[in-house]
Amino acid sequence: MAGQGGSALLALCVxxxxxxxLLGADAQEPGAPAAGMRRRRxxxxxxxxxxxxxxxxxxxxxxxxxxxxxxxxxxxxxVGRSFEGRELLVIELSxxxxxxxxxxxxxxxxxxxxxxxxxxxxxxxxxxQYLCNEYQKGNETIVNLIHNTxxxxxxxxxxxxxxxxxxxxxxxxxxxxxxxxxxGIDLNRNFPDLDRxxxxxxxxxxxxxxxxxxxxxxxxxxxxxxxxxxxxxxxIMDIPFVLSANLHGGDLVANYPYDETRSGSAHEYSSCPDDxxxxxxxxxxxxxxxxxxxxxxxPCRKNDDDSSFVDGTTNGGAWYSVPGGMQDxxxxxxxxxxxxxxxxxxxxxxxxxxxxxWEDNKNSLISYLEQIHRGVKGxxxxxxxxxIANATISVEGIDHDITxxxxxxxxxxxxxxxxxxxxxxxxxxxxxxxxxxPYSPAxxxxxxxxxxxxxxxxxxxxxxxxxxxxxxxxxx
Amino acid sequence: xxxxxxxTWILVLVLHSTPIQAFPxxxxxxxKSLHNRELSAERPLxxxxxxxxxxxxxxxxxxxxxxxxxxxxxVDNLNLxxxxxxxxxxxxxxxxxxxSSFDNKLNVEDVDSTKNRKLIDDYDSTKSGLDxxxxxxxxxxxxxxxTPLTAEDIVHKIATRIYEENDRGVFDKIVSKxxxxxxxxxxxxxxxxxxxxxxxxxxxxxxANNYEEELNKSTSRTENQAGKIxxxxxxxxxIQDGFTNGENDExxxxxxxxxxxxxxxxxxxxxxxxxxxxxxPNFYALLKSIDSVPSEKSHEETDSTKEEAAxxxxxxxxxxxxxxxxxxxxxxxxxxxKGKTEAYLEAIRKNIEWLKKHDKKANKEDxxxxxxxxxxxxxxxxxxxxxxxxxxxxxxxxxIYSSL
Numbered sequence: 001m002a003g004q005g006g007s008a009l010l011a012l013c014v015x016x017x018x019x020x021x022l023l024g025a026d027a028q029e030p031g032a033p034a035a036g037m038r039r040r041r042x043x044x045x046x047x048x049x050x051x052x053x054x055x056x057x058x059x060x061x062x063x064x065x066x067x068x069x070x071x072x073x074x075x076x077x078x079v080g081r082s083f084e085g086r087e088l089l090v091i092e093l094s095x096x097x098x099x100x101x102x103x104x105x106x107x108x109x110x111x112x113x114x115x116x117x118x119x120x121x122x123x124x125x126x127x128x129q130y131l132c133n134e135y136q137k138g139n140e141t142i143v144n145l146i147h148n149t150x151x152x153x154x155x156x157x158x159x160x161x162x163x164x165x166x167x168x169x170x171x172x173x174x175x176x177x178x179x180x181x182x183x184g185i186d187l188n189r190n191f192p193d194l195d196r197x198x199x200x201x202x203x204x205x206x207x208x209x210x211x212x213x214x215x216x217x218x219x220x221x222x223x224x225x226x227x228x229x230x231x232x233x234x235x236i237m238d239i240p241f242v243l244s245a246n247l248h249g250g251d252l253v254a255n256y257p258y259d260e261t262r263s264g265s266a267h268e269y270s271s272c273p274d275d276x277x278x279x280x281x282x283x284x285x286x287x288x289x290x291x292x293x294x295x296x297x298x299p300c301r302k303n304d305d306d307s308s309f310v311d312g313t314t315n316g317g318a319w320y321s322v323p324g325g326m327q328d329x330x331x332x333x334x335x336x337x338x339x340x341x342x343x344x345x346x347x348x349x350x351x352x353x354x355x356x357x358w359e360d361n362k363n364s365l366i367s368y369l370e371q372i373h374r375g376v377k378g379x380x381x382x383x384x385x386x387x388i389a390n391a392t393i394s395v396e397g398i399d400h401d402i403t404x405x406x407x408x409x410x411x412x413x414x415x416x417x418x419x420x421x422x423x424x425x426x427x428x429x430x431x432x433x434x435x436x437x438p439y440s441p442a443x444x445x446x447x448x449x450x451x452x453x454x455x456x457x458x459x460x461x462x463x464x465x466x467x468x469x470x471x472x473x474x475x476x
Numbered sequence: 477x478x479x480x481x482x483x484t485w486i487l488v489l490v491l492h493s494t495p496i497q498a499f500p501x502x503x504x505x506x507x508k509s510l511h512n513r514e515l516s517a518e519r520p521l522x523x524x525x526x527x528x529x530x531x532x533x534x535x536x537x538x539x540x541x542x543x544x545x546x547x548x549x550x551v552d553n554l555n556l557x558x559x560x561x562x563x564x565x566x567x568x569x570x571x572x573x574x575x576s577s578f579d580n581k582l583n584v585e586d587v588d589s590t591k592n593r594k595l596i597d598d599y600d601s602t603k604s605g606l607d608x609x610x611x612x613x614x615x616x617x618x619x620x621x622x623t624p625l626t627a628e629d630i631v632h633k634i635a636t637r638i639y640e641e642n643d644r645g646v647f648d649k650i651v652s653k654x655x656x657x658x659x660x661x662x663x664x665x666x667x668x669x670x671x672x673x674x675x676x677x678x679x680x681x682x683x684a685n686n687y688e689e690e691l692n693k694s695t696s697r698t699e700n701q702a703g704k705i706x707x708x709x710x711x712x713x714x715i716q717d718g719f720t721n722g723e724n725d726e727x728x729x730x731x732x733x734x735x736x737x738x739x740x741x742x743x744x745x746x747x748x749x750x751x752x753x754x755x756x757p758n759f760y761a762l763l764k765s766i767d768s769v770p771s772e773k774s775h776e777e778t779d780s781t782k783e784e785a786a787x788x789x790x791x792x793x794x795x796x797x798x799x800x801x802x803x804x805x806x807x808x809x810x811x812x813x814k815g816k817t818e819a820y821l822e823a824i825r826k827n828i829e830w831l832k833k834h835d836k837k838a839n840k841e842d843x844x845x846x847x848x849x850x851x852x853x854x855x856x857x858x859x860x861x862x863x864x865x866x867x868x869x870x871x872x873x874x875x876i877y878s879s880l
Contacts, residue, residue, distance in 0.1 A: 048822070061816055064865060068823035068873065071852070072831065076864050087863050136830045474649065
C-alpha cells in the first residue's frame, strides 16, 4: 500500500498548499512536502490500513489487497455500475465466500451513498482490512463472526459523487457538492416510497411486509431510479439480508425507522412495528462510539435540534422526515432491518482525522455486526424435510412479518421476551410455537408444516378405518 | 356411524308404523295391525336402548304392550346394537370435540397445533358451522332443541345421512339387516324407502339452493370451489335422476337409486374397502379438487430474482471498465504500479503464510501451492471479466504466484 497513495497525497498536498496548508493539521512534518508525506504515510499506516482517503482506483486496490491476503474468506463482486460506469464494489467476508450457507444470516454495510459524506467509505475499507487481519491473528470474536455470518461491505454506493467531492480544491469541502449521483439524484430520496403504502395499510388493512410487488418490472421500467438505486434494489432482492447499516456524515447519531412521518409533518416520532429491536441495535452501535453516546456532547452546529437524540440514537421521523430513503425501503420491501448511522459532524473531514474516526468506530462496527445473532432463527420445512421457501413467519404482537429464504431458513430479530411465532405457507397448515428469547444468541426454532394433501390423506385413511370398522362390526 | 342410529330408530319407527303411514305422527295411536308378535317383542328392545342412553324416553311412542318373551336372537342383536351404539356415541363425542377445537384458530401448545383442525373444516367452505355434521345431536335421540324426534325427523335423519355420506349403501344395509332380523316386512321396507326417497329429494334441492347462495357470497373462495361445484352437482343430479326415473330403473353403479335396493338387500357387501369409496363420491370429489388447487397456487410464486441478478451481473460485467482513465495522475504514474505491486506482494505473502500455518494446524503435510495458483488464476481472470481487476494487475498477480 506504500506507493499507491502517493499520487493522491501529492495532489492533495499541492491543493492544500494552495489554500494555506501550513495552517492544517499536520504539525508533525515541517519538512519538505514529499518527504513529509512519505513519513506521514508511514505513521498513518497500521497493519496494512492506510488512514487516508481512497479515490476509486485506490478503493479498488485496497479491496483487492484484502482479497489477496484473505483468499480463503473473501470475495470481491460488483452489484452494478454507477452512472459514470464505476463498479459498485462489494467485498464479502465469510468462511465460504460466494455461498449462502443455509441458516447463516447475511449482513451488509453500505457507505458513501452521499458522495461527499466520506467517513463511512473510509471506515468500511479499514473494516475490511481489519477483519482480514484479525481473522488471521485468530481473534475469536472475528473468527466466530466470519464463520457464522456472511458479511458484505460496500464502501461506496456513490463513487461518482465521491470523485466530485474529493476533487474539490481546498481542505474544506462543500456541504453539497458530490452529495448526489452524477445525474444529480439524491440516492437517499430515490427509493420507492413504501412508507406511504404501509401507513395506508395500517389504517385500511393490507400487508405489513414485502410491499414492493412485481418488483423486477417496476425497478427496471422506472426511469426515475438511478442506476445505483436499481443496483441496490436488485441486491436486496437477491440476497436474504437480515441486518444492515447505511453510513452517512453530517451529524453524529444512529437513526432507525421509520424515516418518514405518518402525518407528513416535519418532525414526528414515527415508530415502526419493530421499534424495540431497532432501538436496541441502534444503541449497540452508538454505545461503543464515545462521541456519539456522549450525553454532554454539544450539537454539531450551534442551532441544530438534537432533542430527539437519546443515548446517541434517534427515530428517523422524530429527527426529520425523509421520504424515499434506503433504510425504510429495506424494512418494507424485504426482511432486512437497516439503520442509518451519521458518523461525523463534518461530512468530509481532513484526512488526518480518519485514524481517530476509525478508533471511535471500530468497536461499534463490530458490535453492530454481532446484533445479527439475536432473536429467533431456524428452518421451515415440510414433513419430508424439504425446505419451504417464502413461508411467512409472524410474531404475535408485532405487525411485521418476515419470510423464509430459499433454503427455508429465516432469522427474526427480537429483543428479549416471550413470543408466539407462527409459520405459515400456502397449501400448508400453519403452526404456532412459543419461544423465550434471551438477549443473545438467537434461539433455534424449526417448523415442520403439514400440507393440505397430507392432511387430506390422513382423513381419507381415517375414513377408511371407520368404514372398515363398521363393515366388520355389522358383518357386511 | 350414522346408520347405526338410524338403524335403531328405524326399529323404533317400525314398531309403531301403520301400513298406510310408514311412521307415526307425534302422539299418534298405534294401528291394531301392528300389534303383532314382533312389536311386542321389540318394545323392550326399544326401551332398553333408550334407557341405555339415560336420556328422555320417547313420549311419542307410548308403550302399548307389555314386554313379551324375548327371542334369544333379539337379545344377541340387542347387545350387538348396544355395543355399536356405545362406540358410536364415543365417536360422536370425539368428533364434537374436534369441531370445537376448530374454532380456536391457533393452538398455542408447543406441540403441533394443526391436529385438532379438520382439513375439510378449513378447506370446504360449503359447510358452515351449523351445517357441520359433527355438530349434530351426538346421541341421535333428540333434535337440537331437545325435543324428541318425530317420525318425520327420523326419515329426515336417514335421508340426511344418506345425502351426507352420499351412500345409498347406508339405507340398503339398514334395511337388509332389518329384513334379515325379521323386524320388518318387505312392504314396510318399500314404504320406508319411499318416504326416505322423498325426503332425500327435498334435501337435495334445498342444499342446491343453499350452495348457490354461498357461492355468490364468498368471493375469495370461489376459486377453491370451482373444482368442486361441477363434481358435487353431478352426484346430486344422479341421485335426483335415480329417484325420478321410477322404481324399476336400472342404474349404473355410481348413481344412487334406492329403488334398486330391494334386489340387493339380501346380498352381502364386498369386503374390499377401497371399492367402498365409490359410495363417497362427494368426498372423493373434494379430495380431487383439493389436489388441483394447491398445484395451481404453487406455480404462482416463482422467485425469479436470482436469475435477474445473474443477468444483471453478466450485463454489467461485459462492459469495459471505463474507470481506467482515473488512473492517470501527473507525476505519480510510475510510482503507482510499483507501490501497488508491492502492496499486492505483501498481501500475497501474508496469505501464503497464513495458509501454511492453517494447514499445519489441520495436520496437512504439504501446503498445496499449485492448487492455490490455479485458484488464483481462475479468480483473477474472473475478476478481470467483471471489471474488478485490470489485465495488468491480474497478470502481475499470476506472475507473483507462479514465482513462489
